[in-house]
Amino acid sequence: MPKYHDNEIKFEARQRNVDIFRKLTGLYPIPIGRQYWTLCNEQPKGPGSEIVQLIDLGLLTVDQFHGVDKDVNKHGKESGIIRRNRKWHPNAHWYRGDWIATIKEQTMQGKFKPAMIYLDTTSFADYHIASNMVGATMMRCPSGTVLFANVMLNDSHSSKRFDEEALVRNLGEQIPSFELDEWDTDVQTFSYNASGFTNMLTHAFFKRGKS
Ligand SMILES: C[S@@+](CC[C@H](N)C(=O)[O-])C[C@H]1O[C@@H](n2cnc3c(N)ncnc32)[C@H](O)[C@@H]1O
DSSP: OOOOGGGGHHHHHHHHHHHHHHHHHOOOOTTOOEEEEEEOOOOOOTTHHHHHHHHHTTTOOGEEEEEEEBBBBSSSOOOOOHHHHHHOOSSSSSEEEEEEHHHHHHTTOOOOOOEEEEEEEEEESSHHHHHHHHHHTTTTTTTEEEEEEEEEEEEETTSSOOOTTTTHHHHHHHHHHHHHTTTTTOEEEEOOOOSSSOOOOEEEEEEOOOO
């Protein structure tokens, strides 16, 4: 896996997310009482990590940051991501586990109050893994949430390319219309390549709420 905390292109992509959040919501920081949630990977103390970058940008304070990771190595054992993140940033919130299971549990406890989410997946655009994660997340977002979802547009091990429209199309088929109606139909996207092998496509979904 690439080192996301040490990658200029990833840094620029996160900056773009913040710019889009500010433009869509008209807010500069995430408001008090609301949170930032992300699929986190490792987040050292240096300026290249997501948590440090977003604090430096004035988007959030450390206690508004919630990082989730399944945190397993290729042998299915704990890889230590969450343990290390807790040591580096003890005042942020860290969860070891599956994304959907974690946000379901937090929602049931009344603790899931995002204003911005970075579903930074490594799933392919036309696989239902990504749309299931995005869909399950959308259903639990309060109004005023910007949900960023990343998907891979190609498989670096083959010449296979994926359809850029697939995620939005799958969501349209999967999410009930009462929920879809609360999300802006205009979905901004941008692409980047942080690894040199894989083109990523970021979607920005905005839950404006009932009009
Ligand atoms: C691209 S990295 C995150 C990078 C980070 N957001 C950043 O900007 O530096 C994606 C992480 O998500 C984790 N992940 C992928 N699918 C997951 C799932 N369903 N539940 C929990 N973690 C998951 C992976 O283990 C990986 O560490």
